[in-house]
Amino acid sequence: MKILHFADLHLGIENYGRIDPATGLSSRLSDFLAALDQVVDYALENKIDLALFCGDAYKTREPSPTQQREFARRINRLATAGIPIFLLIGNHDLPNAVGRATATEIFGTLAVKNVYVSASHPDTYKIPTASGIVQVVSLPWLRRSPLLSKEDTRNMGLEEIKERLQQALTQAIAVKAAALDPTLPAVLAAHVWVAGAKAGSEGMMIIGQEPAVLLSNIALPAFDYVALGHIHKHQVLSENPPVVYAGSLGRVDFSEENEEKGFCVAEITTDATGQRHTSFAFHPVKGRRFLTINVALEAEDTDPTATVLRAITAQGDKVREAIVRLNISQPEQISGQLRDSELRQALGEAHNFTITRDIKREARLRLGSTAEELTPLEALKKYLESKKVSPEHQKTLLEYGGKLVGEKV
Numbered sequence: 001m002k003i004l005h006f007a008d009l010h011l012g013i014e015n016y017g018r019i020d021p022a023t024g025l026s027s028r029l030s031d032f033l034a035a036l037d038q039v040v041d042y043a044l045e046n047k048i049d050l051a052l053f054c055g056d057a058y059k060t061r062e063p064s065p066t067q068q069r070e071f072a073r074r075i076n077r078l079a080t081a082g083i084p085i086f087l088l089i090g091n092h093d094l095p096n097a098v099g100r101a102t103a104t105e106i107f108g109t110l111a112v113k114n115v116y117v118s119a120s121h122p123d124t125y126k127i128p129t130a131s132g133i134v135q136v137v138s139l140p141w142l143r144r145s146p147l148l149s150k151e152d153t154r155n156m157g158l159e160e161i162k163e164r165l166q167q168a169l170t171q172a173i174a175v176k177a178a179a180l181d182p183t184l185p186a187v188l189a190a191h192v193w194v195a196g197a198k199a200g201s202e203g204m205m206i207i208g209q210e211p212a213v214l215l216s217n218i219a220l221p222a223f224d225y226v227a228l229g230h231i232h233k234h235q236v237l238s239e240n241p242p243v244v245y246a247g248s249l250g251r252v253d254f255s256e257e258n259e260e261k262g263f264c265v266a267e268i269t270t271d272a273t274g275q276r277h278t279s280f281a282f283h284p285v286k287g288r289r290f291l292t293i294n295v296a297l298e299a300e301d302t303d304p305t306a307t308v309l310r311a312i313t314a315q316g317d318k319v320r321e322a323i324v325r326l327n328i329s330q331p332e333q334i335s336g337q338l339r340d341s342e343l344r345q346a347l348g349e350a351h352n353f354t355i356t357r358d359i360k361r362e363a364r365l366r367l368g369s370t371a372e373e374l375t376p377l378e379a380l381k382k383y384l385e386s387k388k389v390s391p392e393h394q395k396t397l398l399e400y401g402g403k404l405v406g407e408k409v
Contacts, residue, residue: 001131001185004048006039006263007229008248010092011067012059015253016323016352025066027351031288033070035249038285039263040074044081048265049129051078054229054246055090055141055191063103075107079114084127086116089140090191090229094120118189122172124179132184137176137223139190141230142169142211165211173213177222185268185276186222191229194218197245198233219243224278225266233259234282242266242280250287254325257290288351289322291315297330304330305339312346324353332361376405 009032017028043051057063057071078085093102101109108117116125118138125136142165156164169192180186193212218226219238226243233256234247246264251257262284270276295311297304308328312319324347328338335357347353374382380401384394 001049001129001134001268002047003134003187003225003227003266003268004039004043004051004263005054005225005227005244005246005266006052006249007054007088007191007227007246008056008090008232009036009053009071010056010059010248010250010252011071012063013250013252018352028288029067029070032250033074035261035285035287036071036074039249040077042263042265042283043078043083046265047130048083049131050127050134050136051083051085052136052187052189052227053085053087054189054227055088056092056229057087057090057104058092061092061094061102068103068106072107075115076112079112082114082130084114084116084129086118086125086127086136086138086189088118088138088189088191088229089120091141094141122176124176126184135180135184135186137173137180137186137188139169139173139188139192141191162211166213169211169213170217173218173220177220180222182222185224187225187227187266188218188220188223189227189229190218192218193230194228194237194243194245197231197237198235199231215243224268224276225280227264227266232256234262234264242278244280246282249285251290254290254292257292260284261287289318291318291322291324291350292327293324294327295329297328297334299331299333301334304334304337305342308338308343309346312343319347320349321351324350326353326355327358328355329358329360332359335359377402 011029011032013032014026014028017026019025020027020030042048058067075085075087087104087107089102089104093104102120104117107115116127116136118140120140122140123138125138126133127136173188193210195212195214215237219241221241223241226238226241228243228245231245232248232252233245235245237243237245244264247259247261248256249261249263251259251261260282262282264280264282266278266280268276268278293311293315295308297307301307308326312326326343326347330338340355343355377398381394381398384397389397
């Protein structure tokens with residue numbers, strides 16, 4: 001049995017894009033749809049038995065009709081070819097109000113053949129495939145509101161609420177795993193944060209307030225494969241059973257510049273003794289490149305523009321159709337010598353580019369005590385010393401000052 005596992009499509013992300021005059025749509029929408037097309041093409045060409053999508057189809061809870069149409073077209077290609085597809089609900093899919101539907105629920109409402117949509121609570125599905133029945137335990141993104149409405153949690157603090165949510169997740173997985181038929185293959189499809197996983201671009205969110213599950217609570221022997229969504233960085237958390245984040249299908253920003261994006265294919269086989277074994281592989285997709293070019297100029301440089309142009313040329317074809325950021329560090333005395341028009345022309349083949357300059361100014365005397373350029377924390381320390389603040393009080397003030405300016409004491 002071959003199972004294709006992908007997640008975190010996030011249709012609607014349009015940063016670094018431009019409008020296609022022929023369609024009126026963002027070029028970034030085309031980027032993410034092109035990645036999804038590669039997933040669908042692979043499934044159709046390689047006799048996949050089941051496609052698992054582990055949440056976050058769209059960037060927002062209220063996607064545009066165009067985004068929904070394009071997503072439905074790809075889902076329909078799989079369904080009409082006889083490939084069952086399971087759609088899990090992620091945090092970006094979930095409306096704030098309990099009574100409101102998710103955008104993916106339309107497939108279940110219309111009873112689209114071969115399309116299974118997870119409910120807003122953990123459940124178990126028995127899905128017939130060309131290679132037999134597979135059990136899918138779903139763990140969609142858990143709503144906080146039903147839990148918070150209970151009398152015993154109404155006055156809980158944030159940490160207590162998070163702990164209660166984590167207990168609910170762990171218990172739900174254990175209950176569903178215990179009820180599985182051991183004679184049939186079983187997978188867990190979850191949109192969840194697993195403690196210890198490395199974050200991608202979603203690390204900019206306040207992860208500390210999210211409930212997390214321990215790896216030991218999902219890597220259960222009842223599951224032949226654990227398919228995860230939510231974290232954009234592809235990673236394998238366990239080999240037996242495989243616990244895998246497929247990662248997102250496209251690069252969102254420069255924090256993902258060096259990450260490969262793609263999907264996973266798990267194959268479940270049965271040996272002569274009746275024991276099941278699972279192997280899996282990651283399959284990269286072609287996507288929009290992100291490219292950073294760093295150039296440090298010296299004060300003695302007689303033609304700084306030529307130096308920057310050589311750095312751009314050295315990247316060769318990597319610039320073409322990429323999203324590029326050119327970071328230039330330069331002394332103040334040559335700050336007016338760069339010819340912007342030539343730099344922009346050199347980056348003309350990029351899909352999108354930005355040019356930033358870090359001007360290095362000469363150090364000035366600070367507080368009459370040193371000729372070195374002081375950091376904010378160093379300046380604060382000098383000030384406190386000049387006011388004869390006690391060392392203990394200095395330590396406290398410097399710690400708070402460090403938090404404010406983002407420096408370590």
